[in-house]
Amino acid sequence: MTADYSGTQKLNYLNNGFTLKSWLLTKDHKRIAIMYLITISLFFLAGGIFAATIRLEMLTPASDLLQTGTYNKVFTAHGILMIFFFLIPSIPAVLGNFLLPIMIGAKDLALPRINLLSLYIYWIGGLFTVWALLQGGVDTGWTFYTPYSTTFSNTYVMAVGLGIFINGFSSILTGLNFIVTVHTMRAPGMTWFRLPLFVWAQYATSLVMILGTPVIAITVLLLAIERFAQVGIFDPAIGGDPILFQHMFWFYSHPAVYIMVLPGMGVISELISNFSRKKIFGYEFIAFSSIAIAVFGFLVWGHHMFVSGQSIYAGLVFSFLTMVVAVPSAIKMFNWTATLYKGSISFDTPMLYGLGFMGLFLIGGLTGLFLGAMGLVVHLTDTYFVVAHFHYVMVGGQVVAYLGGIHYWWPKMTGKMYSEFWGKISAMLVFIGFNLTFFPQFILGYLGMPRRYASYPEEMQVLNIFSSAGASVLGVGMIMPLIYLGHSLIYGKPAGDNPWLLPGLEWRTSSPPPTENFEVMPVVTWEAYEFGEDSGLDLEAARAREAAKV
Amino acid sequence: MNIPRYLGVFAVLVVGTILTYYAATVDLDFIFPGANTLVALLIAFTKMTCVMLFFMHVYWSPRLIWLSAVASFFWLAIMFAYTMQDYLTRDIGVFMQ
């Protein structure tokens, strides 16, 4: 908490009330974001423990640590916790919640009570799912494919399904809130094309949340109807079609990939532009490519079903559209690269994560094209190649962007500066550990190692050992921020209002921000990412001033 | 909108429900196979439109609300159309072989 010169503490959102009630019944988007941050970190930890268990089991070819049935439950729990309770809410509910109103110059989200409600729904859905996992869990994989999930699996399919169903409403409400906020709460002068690209990305994500999430809710509901009432929807024995489930599931779950990665791309746009101290190249292209991804992302789901028995003609269409949806992602990559060109790049911790994202997402995105090609995918379906691909997108893309964003905005959120030294070490450990974990899996997949089995042929052990070793490095890299960020809360240097000397609105209020975000309503007269001569943001000059003071 | 009008909409919904029941008792396959489903869906669609326009006040709402309502139907149409492109071409085989 920053002390002003008279020695009294400035009132901010953190010291404005200390009771439990002042947190649990708050309407402040910043406090809600902090509560999300804590919960999401716990889910990330839980999902990570399951991941560690998987990698331990894969250390040896035989299924010796876990029985095969338990192994099925472990990878299912890993997938469900990570996807529904960490990746999907992470950036929107934590960074989006905290920063979206500040970045557009608003006092709060448009619907603060709805925001609190979405947190409670997330808690209820999460607790319910954890309870179901503790009761005995579920062994269908996070995809719940029928007819196994409706007819054969004797695990807690419906309980976990209900948890996901409940949780879905949390993301619908968050998406709705963001859309209304961007439409109605922008400060005077904050036109659509002055919005930071993080806000554009959140907006596009919210569209996907609203249009997609109801479908997964209905799909889970139909699953329940079939499981309990024997109405033939997915089970061929009673007149249903199992592939219909895959259509409905992936109609949501492919766009859900974009719910996960689009906000990450928004964070990266901020990092790349701000840490190159240069106006982002092709602002409009990046903004509209987010919208294009949100729209076209809905037209490609059939690429998960090439070998499912789907019509080959449908496959052709989906394969073509999959190639098309790669274009807006590529537009972003090229624009970021062009932004770096002749920029004044500083390698602070957030930027290291940002650059790491660019490398890892590139590999993740390009291997996605392999899997969108109908011929090659016959060989690669359900192998570790797929596992490696989506971890490059989800972890290398989304999680790295999330960590970058947490480091970038940490001084704003807490008012404290973390150790730059340990930050850089952890960013590099994450990058190295990640590649060591998942690159071997591309090779394993190409060699034909199927996913979701507890055992594998002996000649594949060396690469699996590499992967497990990498996972432990990755684990260390991810645990470290927990320690030094926690440490900074107490011992960190006061960050000041604008530690990185940046033009965005969030850097023009105090750190941590007051409850109403700004002391006076800001009027925006500048474009996004304006590092002009007269902006007063010249890093060299500021350093000279600092030196002169000492 | 006043109470009698709401009751009017409610009456339309009740009539729709009865019609759905009646239509289900008649075999319409002589028109074309699956005609029963189509009729049931048409009635359901009409009822749903009434609910959206009047009970959910879309009729009196600004253009942006209209846009979002229409967009959600557009997305539903995407889901149906792209799913049907699978079902309708599945039996053709591989390039007519």
Ligand SMILES: [Cu+2]
């Ligand atoms: Cu996909």
